[in-house]
Amino acid sequence: MYNGGKIIIGLLIFAALVTSPFWTNAGRKVDVPEPKVDTPAIKEAQAALGKKEVCVEPRSFMRGGHMQLLNQWRDSALRQGKRVYTNSEGRTFNISLQNTCMKCHSNKKNFCDKCHNYLAVSPYCWDCHIAPKEEERAPAVAAGSEMAPAAAAPEEAKL
Amino acid sequence: MKINRRDFIRMAGITAVAGLTGAGTIARLKGNSLEAADYTPPAEALKAKHWGMVIDVSKIATPEDYQRMMDACHIPHNVPGFDNPKDEIKWIWADTYEHTFPGMEHPYMNPEFKEKNFLVLCNHCEKPACVRVCPTKATFKRADGIVVMDYHRCIGCRFCMAACPFGARSFNWRDPRPFINEAAMNREYPTRTKGVVEKCTFCVERLEKGEIPLCVEKSNGAIVFGDLEDPDSEIRNILASTYTIRRKPELGTGPSIYYVIGGGGHVRESA
Amino acid sequence: MLEKALSGSRRYWTLVLVLLGLAGAGVLAWFKQYSYGLGVTGLSRDVTWGFYISQFTFLVGVAASAVMIVIPYYLHHYKKFGRIVILGEFLAVSAVTMCLLFIFADMGQPMRMMNIFLHPTPNSVMFWDAMVLGGYLMLNIVIGWTTLHAEKKEVAPPSWVKPLIYLSIPWAISIHTVTAFLYAGLPGRHFWLSAIMAARFLASAFSGGPALLIILALLVRKYTKFDPGEEQIRSVAKIVAYAMAANVFFLGLEFFTAFYSNIPGHMNSFIYLFAGLEGHGKLVPLMWTSAVLAVVSLALLIPPQTRNRLDVLLVACIAVFISLWIDKGFGLVIGGFIPNPMEHITEYWPTATELTITIGIYAIGFLVLTVLYKVAVSVKEEKEPPVKLPAGAKQEA
Numbered sequence: 001m002y003n004g005g006k007i008i009i010g011l012l013i014f015a016a017l018v019t020s021p022f023w024t025n026a027g028r029k030v031d032v033p034e035p036k037v038d039t040p041a042i043k044e045a046q047a048a049l050g051k052k053e054v055c056v057e058p059r060s061f062m063r064g065g066h067m068q069l070l071n072q073w074r075d076s077a078l079r080q081g082k083r084v085y086t087n088s089e090g091r092t093f094n095i096s097l098q099n100t101c102m103k104c105h106s107n108k109k110n111f112c113d114k115c116h117n118y119l120a121v122s123p124y125c126w127d128c129h130i131a132p133k134e135e136e137r138a139p140a141v142a143a144g145s146e147m148a149p150a151a152a153a154p155e156e157a158k159l
Numbered sequence: 160m161k162i163n164r165r166d167f168i169r170m171a172g173i174t175a176v177a178g179l180t181g182a183g184t185i186a187r188l189k190g191n192s193l194e195a196a197d198y199t200p201p202a203e204a205l206k207a208k209h210w211g212m213v214i215d216v217s218k219i220a221t222p223e224d225y226q227r228m229m230d231a232c233h234i235p236h237n238v239p240g241f242d243n244p245k246d247e248i249k250w251i252w253a254d255t256y257e258h259t260f261p262g263m264e265h266p267y268m269n270p271e272f273k274e275k276n277f278l279v280l281c282n283h284c285e286k287p288a289c290v291r292v293c294p295t296k297a298t299f300k301r302a303d304g305i306v307v308m309d310y311h312r313c314i315g316c317r318f319c320m321a322a323c324p325f326g327a328r329s330f331n332w333r334d335p336r337p338f339i340n341e342a343a344m345n346r347e348y349p350t351r352t353k354g355v356v357e358k359c360t361f362c363v364e365r366l367e368k369g370e371i372p373l374c375v376e377k378s379n380g381a382i383v384f385g386d387l388e389d390p391d392s393e394i395r396n397i398l399a400s401t402y403t404i405r406r407k408p409e410l411g412t413g414p415s416i417y418y419v420i421g422g423g424g425h426v427r428e429s430a
Numbered sequence: 431m432l433e434k435a436l437s438g439s440r441r442y443w444t445l446v447l448v449l450l451g452l453a454g455a456g457v458l459a460w461f462k463q464y465s466y467g468l469g470v471t472g473l474s475r476d477v478t479w480g481f482y483i484s485q486f487t488f489l490v491g492v493a494a495s496a497v498m499i500v501i502p503y504y505l506h507h508y509k510k511f512g513r514i515v516i517l518g519e520f521l522a523v524s525a526v527t528m529c530l531l532f533i534f535a536d537m538g539q540p541m542r543m544m545n546i547f548l549h550p551t552p553n554s555v556m557f558w559d560a561m562v563l564g565g566y567l568m569l570n571i572v573i574g575w576t577t578l579h580a581e582k583k584e585v586a587p588p589s590w591v592k593p594l595i596y597l598s599i600p601w602a603i604s605i606h607t608v609t610a611f612l613y614a615g616l617p618g619r620h621f622w623l624s625a626i627m628a629a630r631f632l633a634s635a636f637s638g639g640p641a642l643l644i645i646l647a648l649l650v651r652k653y654t655k656f657d658p659g660e661e662q663i664r665s666v667a668k669i670v671a672y673a674m675a676a677n678v679f680f681l682g683l684e685f686f687t688a689f690y691s692n693i694p695g696h697m698n699s700f701i702y703l704f705a706g707l708e709g710h711g712k713l714v715p716l717m718w719t720s721a722v723l724a725v726v727s728l729a730l731l732i733p734p735q736t737r738n739r740l741d742v743l744l745v746a747c748i749a750v751f752i753s754l755w756i757d758k759g760f761g762l763v764i765g766g767f768i769p770n771p772m773e774h775i776t777e778y779w780p781t782a783t784e785l786t787i788t789i790g791i792y793a794i795g796f797l798v799l800t801v802l803y804k805v806a807v808s809v810k811e812e813k814e815p816p817v818k819l820p821a822g823a824k825q826e827a
Contacts, residue, residue: 057196072198074311076198078309078311079309080198081200081204081301081363081367082198082199082200083200083367084198084199084200084201084202085196085197085198086198086199087196088196094201095198098346098347098348098349099347127334127350127352128310128349128352129349130237130344130346130348130349130350132346244475244776245469245473245474245475245776246469246474247474247475248475254772257773258772258773258774259772261695261772261773262694262695288616288617288618291553291554292554292555292556292615292616293551293554294545294546294551294554294556294557294560295542295545295546295548295549295551296551297545312542312545312549313538313539313542314537314538314539314540314542314543314545314546315468315537315538316536316537316538316556317478317479317538318554318612320478321478321479321616321619321766322616322618323618323771324616324617324618324619324771325618325771325772326475326476326770326771326772329475330468330475330538331467331538332467332468332469332473332474333467333468333469334466334467353466353467353468353469353538354467354468354537354538354539355538355539356538407618410617410618411617412617
């Protein structure tokens, strides 16, 4: 190989640089994220339905597939005006990130952010969609708004 | 093995393209693993074939009346308030006769009428120029005639703003959040982000719940909202019994907002 | 062949470094714009397209102008243009690159650029503009590179290049027509709503582009061992003269329609640009400069005695280029937004950040041009015997 010595050395340096995140962090302990699903709204729904999984779709799907679902939701609600979602169990939901998903998962910092931060994912949804205000108690309906809904159980959350 | 540069690059290129195409196809086919799920429109939504508005400014008296209707729209929709005209975002506002209907004013008009403020907003045209020019279908016309924005898809090219003959659209030149009153912010409705175009949406989110647009609700009867293709609707009755005009009709965009001229006793009281 | 751009004189590397510096400044300024938003520019709710889009509009014309060399050479076998056709094609590559960069810089959400391809919208002129610009860039890169490489190897270009060359001719016309259609089909903007818009664009393209090509050819002549040829340069000058005459004539036609019809909607933008409207007149001095330069350039271009003298021709070409740059860059785009659809006036002037980004993009374009020209000239220098340089020009080391 022409200039073989220089090339091989260069390749070794490149390999070292490209794999540096792995060997510089070797042995460091980082806790696996544990997103919390113990908000009052979720507990209420679990009691009402008598089971643990009360989300729009089962956890096994939502863990990896919530973004696919949200994209389908976005196109269906916004572009086709079909704002009611009937899931595989037959429960209906109003399609809304802010007003359906986040009404249950009102603890964004302890739920969404836990995994997102761990994986260095920063979705820009929150540039527009207003993230829930994190308080001690479950967040009340926004005061003074003319669009204030009657906050029903999450499976029938209407706007 | 001996291989020349050109063949090496050719092989690498073909492998890369094949690999990416293969991976992409497999991902597409795998799709997501949701079973039979269904999407339906909300049962309580208001339905129409062609939503329109009739505005009778003779029923809007004071500057406070105009401000009330503008605030009724802007505040719940989290429209930011900038104090400079450069960054300004407005969905509905007031302007005088000669600016709302340029070319229609004449020197011998009653000055009170010449300076009368008209309520100005997106006309939700029948043949919208903005929809025609949008390169991504981020703005599109629904079956019920409403011209809607998909803020997720907008690339911020502002072609729609150049195309709109009525100046109805605004652009987010910067992050709007700091300019929305935190205390008054409607947490049930999103804001927009920098780099996208926004405008009046005929309150589609309220129509879905069976409610009329906010400006109409707060207009004390000055604005009537209804289905232009329903011959028995109130809006059609008004259009048939009064003299109404639209903005820049000669351009052929077919605005859906009609302005009553010479209102007063001619106009039927709204329910 | 690219390795030819990696060796050069001290002057070459100085130029490359200066351009890289300017490009770097532009990139930094763009980061500021990306983080703050397009509000760092002078744009407003009323004037929504400004410097970036006007530069793009102007450069599309420069890019299309390669066709003025391609048509005589490939279609009509005017062999003399063989020396400079590569310069035209590479100028087109550089110009289209800048066009695409200006569009990118002007987008509110540039990271969503792929939406144009993911959601194709044939009824949108902008969709077609993206398609034809991308296609033209590819065409010129492939054609230019392949023909240059064939010349280097002293063989005929491969036969598949011919249909691409023929394709590039209507394609060049199309990129400018489609860009003109961005403006000419908008119902609310009477300043732009004119059938002659595309023709005006083409006329100014075919004068401004070749004018720049002449300036570049003269620079190549002065600073390298390759001589594009006096006869070739004089032929291109004829093209510039005719096209500039047509361009000024078309502008006159627009004036006539606006002012003889006396329709306010048609007159208002012209009045704003050339006289000021309701006390607003920021662009008036610029527009008159453009007009004077246009007349001066025609006075120098039309008589052969002045046109054929290369030193006078250089002045004329600079005058043409600046005049058209002002006309397109300030007059056309900004004039269309003033007055706004509700007959209010909001003026526009670019900000420092905006100008830094603009200069950065021009630097990137000029860098692309420098690299490509270095390759082309190096290949040609190897082929041609060194030309006896006119007195006063420096010999390369």
